[in-house]
Amino acid sequence: MEGTPxxxxxxxxxxxxxxxxxxxxxxxxxxxxxxxxGEATFLLGLVYFGQIIGFELQPDTSEGTKxxxxxxxxxxxxxxxxxxxxxxxxxxxxxxxxxxLAYLQASAERGYILSQRKLGHAYRGSNPRGLVEExxxxxxxxxxxxxxxxxxESATQxxxxxxxxxxxxxxxxxxxxxxxxxxxxxxxxxxxxxGLAMYYEQGIGTEVDLVQAYKYYDLEDPAGAPDKRRLEAxxxxxxxQDAIRLSREWQEEHGVFVPSYYGLEYQPxxxxx
Numbered sequence: 001m002e003g004t005p006x007x008x009x010x011x012x013x014x015x016x017x018x019x020x021x022x023x024x025x026x027x028x029x030x031x032x033x034x035x036x037x038g039e040a041t042f043l044l045g046l047v048y049f050g051q052i053i054g055f056e057l058q059p060d061t062s063e064g065t066k067x068x069x070x071x072x073x074x075x076x077x078x079x080x081x082x083x084x085x086x087x088x089x090x091x092x093x094x095x096x097x098x099x100x101l102a103y104l105q106a107s108a109e110r111g112y113i114l115s116q117r118k119l120g121h122a123y124r125g126s127n128p129r130g131l132v133e134e135x136x137x138x139x140x141x142x143x144x145x146x147x148x149x150x151x152x153e154s155a156t157q158x159x160x161x162x163x164x165x166x167x168x169x170x171x172x173x174x175x176x177x178x179x180x181x182x183x184x185x186x187x188x189x190x191x192x193x194x195g196l197a198m199y200y201e202q203g204i205g206t207e208v209d210l211v212q213a214y215k216y217y218d219l220e221d222p223a224g225a226p227d228k229r230r231l232e233a234x235x236x237x238x239x240x241q242d243a244i245r246l247s248r249e250w251q252e253e254h255g256v257f258v259p260s261y262y263g264l265e266y267q268p269x270x271x272x273x
Contacts, residue, residue, distance in 0.1 A: 003075030005110050008039050010078070012113045012151035012185070017043055017052060026055050033067065038074030041067050046082070049091070061092020072103070080107030081115045088128055101131045108142065116146035117154050124157065136167035147178065152185035159195065163204070176205025193219040197227065210235050214243035219250060221258040225265070 009017060024032075029047075032040035045067030046052045050059040065086055071079040080103045086093055088100035104122075108115035122131045123139035132138070140161055146154035155178045162168060163175035176199050183196070197216035200209045214231050217224030232240055244260075251257050259265075 001075055001106070002073050003038060005075045005077050006038075007112070008042055008076055008078045010111065010113055010149075012117070012146065012149070012153070017046065026057065036074065038071050038076045041074060042071035042076040042079050042082075045071060045079070049082075049086075061086075065093055077107050077110045077112050080104070080110070081112055081118075084115065084118070088131070097130055100128075104131070108145075111145075111149070113146050113149050113151050116142045116149070117151055120146060120154055120157060136161065140167060147181070147185075150185045152182040155179070155182035155185060156192075156195070172205035174205070175199075193217070194224065197224065201227075201231070211239050211243045211246070214240060215246040215250070218244060218247040218260055219258060221260040 029040050029044050033044050043052065045064045047055050047057055048060045048064030048067060065083075068079045068082050068086065072083060084100045084104040084107070085091065086100075087096040087103065089095070104115050104118055108119045118128060119132075120139050120141075120143035122128050123135045123142065125134040140158065143154040143157045143161070147158055159175040159178040159182070160166075161175075162171045162178065164170070179195050179199065183193075193216040197213045197220065199205055200216065201213035202208070210231055214228060214235065217227040217231065220227075235243075248261055251261050
């Protein structure tokens with residue numbers, strides 16, 4: 001990397017580069033790239049890989065790789081993560097794990113969230129496999145870097161590490177704190193609330209609170225339906241209603257709704273009534 005490092009988009013969520021194309025044509029993008037514009041070079045590379053549609057360019061992974069490499073040279077940190085993917089999966093190029101790791105490590109060290117998360121998983125012994133030897137301390141380091149930048153998945157991983165005491169003293173308070181922090185972070189797909197429900201029910205890292213436990217089981221509907229029925233036997237009707245109110249408030253705040261929000265209950269046949 002020769003240029004001053006910068007991000008085109010650094011987020012733990014699915015990357016959306018569409019906004020960059022609202023007022024640019026294919027010819028303008030090519031012209032900017034030919035004039036050494038790192039961002040245009042990177043985005044044009046993604047177009048050649050077919051990751052961005054809406055242009056008449058035919059996919060050309062060889063050209064795409066060259067553009068990503070040039071974007072990296074010009075300072076676009078995002079390109080490092082893309083090149084990791086290219087060489088790890090062998091997309092249009094032979095699989096090259098050492099080179100994939102080099103790009104992943106370099107972009108992670110420069111603060112790219114997705115690269116930090118991937119390194120955490122690699123050191124944890126999960127996908128991507130075959131890059132590094134398992135090292136829970138390194139996994140915790142990279143998950144922490146990503147989580148501190150708002151990555152919910154990494155925060156959830158840290159919760160598991162601290163609760164089980166993997167490479168660190170067992171710390172249920174830290175585990176609970178990371179789970180709570182994850183709830184407010186961007187997340188791809190739906191957040192799993194079962195962990196917080198269990199923590200509140202069993203008093204792991206926090207006081208036992210059946211109302212909060214019921215709330216989070218309700219947010220897991222229908223998966224949480226059996227747990228809600230179990231908790232109802234230990235709660236007053238007022239507590240249940242309070243938990244339902246809290247669940248609905250959470251759903252309205254986050255714009256994520258489950259069937260129970262509409263008064264529907266999970267049935268044994270898998271339907272809702």
